[in-house]
Amino acid sequence: MATVETVRPAKGRVRARPWRPEAGPVTGLLLAAPMLVAIVLFVAFPLVQVFVDASSGGVPVQRYTDVFTNPVSRRALATTLTDSALVAVVTVALGAVIAWTLHTTARRWVRVLLWTTALVPFWMGMIIKNYAIYLLLAANGPLNALLMGLGVVDSPLSLLYTKFAVVYGISYSLLPYAVLALYSVFVQVDRSLLSSAAVLGAGRAQVLATVVAPLVRGGVLVALALIFLLSIGFYVTPIMLGGLQTPFMATVINQQVFSLYDFPGAAASAAILLVIAFVVVATILALAGGKTLRRML
Amino acid sequence: MSAPRRAGEKLFAACGAVITGTIVVLVLAPVVLTVLLSFSNDAAIQFPPQSWGVQRYLDLAASTKWLTALWLSVRLALTSATIAFVLGVGALLAIHRTRLPLRSWLEQAGIVSLLIPMSAYSVAMYSVFSQLGLLGSFLGLALAHAVLALPFIILVGSASMRGVPPDLELTAITLGASRARAWGGITLRLVTPALAGGFVMAFQTSFEEAVFVNFLGGPGLVTLPKAIFDSVQFGSDPVITAISASIVLISSVAVALPLALTRGARR
DSSP states (O other): OOOOOOOOOOTTTTOOOOSSSOOHHHHHHHHHHHHHHIIIIIIIIIHHHHHHHHTTOOOOOOHHHHHHHHHHHHHHHHHHHHHHHHHHHHHHHHHHHHHHHHHHHOOHHHHHHHHHHHHHHHOOHHHHHHHHHHHHSSSSSSHHHHHTTTTTSSSSOTTTTSSHHHHHHHHHHHHHHHHHHHHHTTTSSSSHHHHHHHHHHHOOOHHHIIIIHHHHHHHHHHHHHHHHHHTTTTOIIIIIIITSSSSSHHHHHHHHHTTTTOOHHHHHHHHHHHHHHHHHHHHHHHHHHHHHHHHHH | OOOHHHHHHHHHHHHHHHHHHHHHHHHHHHHHHHHHOOOOOOSSSSSSSBBBBHHHHHHHOOHHHHHHHHHHHHHHHHHHHHHHHHHHHHHHHHHHBBOTTTHHHHHHHHGGGGGOOHHHHHHHHHHHHHHOOOOTTTTHHHHHHHEEHHHHHHHHHHHHHTSOOHHHHHHHHTTTHHHHHHIIIIHHHHTTTHHHHHHHHHHHHHHOOOOHHHHHTTTTTTOOHHHHHHHHTTTOTTTTHHHHHHHHHHHHHHHHHHHHHHHHHOO
């Protein structure tokens, strides 16, 4: 007499574990493999290779110290870091005004106008927006025409190839990142808190300082670090709008590769930038944790 | 509220409005200016323009140099967006629908290229490309652009995938669908709008990219951004205003059209 125990499923149909809706690890690996290969080849390998190149030819540290001792690259490094800090402060300040207005305004046209403003630099393309700013700031351009028309200056100012031009250009490109990152922080501030504070007698400035600021401080710090990180790598803007007068690391790297043919030197400059970037990313993660960063990206 | 206090509040609000207005002007002025200057017939760019017309667009339409660069850019952007799309969709399924160990790390790996400083990254890629013999190759550049574009597909796709309950697939499988059918017919179909958005962003990333192409493209691969970059460095060609204005117009329509079309549906 057959008992229940003797009834076995057909051979090969025995499951060690219960059936799960998710596919197994092998399928997962197969699906992820193309991207993994691409990332190993074109992200991990280059990042390691740049340090190998910088130390090649029997001089393991020489080229790194050169970056700091050579007056040109030392100045470029200092410019890159100070200008990027300036860019971070300016972009986050302006982005915060836009993001906060987007969060609080009730007017539909203001919202449409500000979203357009925030996103225009995104879809203009790197070269085109720098070219447009180049036209705006040119000696015979409209900004100078306006200043002279108003009688502010007598002769055209040289606005191009200045710190102002570079900071304007980079901030312009990074404004969308700042607005999107800050907006994701600001939307979590409950608007009823603002009206509560106002009912209790706080003015607008006081509400911002005592109610909003403590709630968004962390997010703003992450945004500052993120903008700084994205800014130090800019290549097109410092070359197109900064020229040789305000050299960035990008300008130095460009010369090392295309004029001096000093590729290992360029690798050392790049390696220093990567180390700085790594420190900034680590700081962001320590400040906020990966979750906040993911949400803000 | 006391009178001086109310005046203070008004002043504060006015300052906010002025700052916001200034930002709007600073952002929109370069765009408006470029479009304005593109409709001038002056021999060189000057402001204010002395003559108006569509000469620059006619020059653009007749110029082999710019049209060749444009065609190369379009082909490159389509290729790299397709590569990024294929890599990204595979990874997204692996992250959200399999039991692959360390799958959350996969997501971080996918977006890491967004955070690498471009000027350093291109030096690093130059070295790797010369070792692999990919310098100046169309496919190599497309792969490099695909890696840059990947973060957008992963970010947009992941956010959308999280919103699709796995129960839907379970239901389909219970009703007899294979897993592939459930993935393709339900999950991927539901995230299609997001993936389409990611594809457009990937296309745009490659189409506007000017740094990698400068290092990796060699003399043979002159994309539109590279042609403009070179032209501006060695004296600028007024035709660029017409190109810029056309691209701004086309991408504005590409962004605004889906918004306008879905507006009715959302209400």
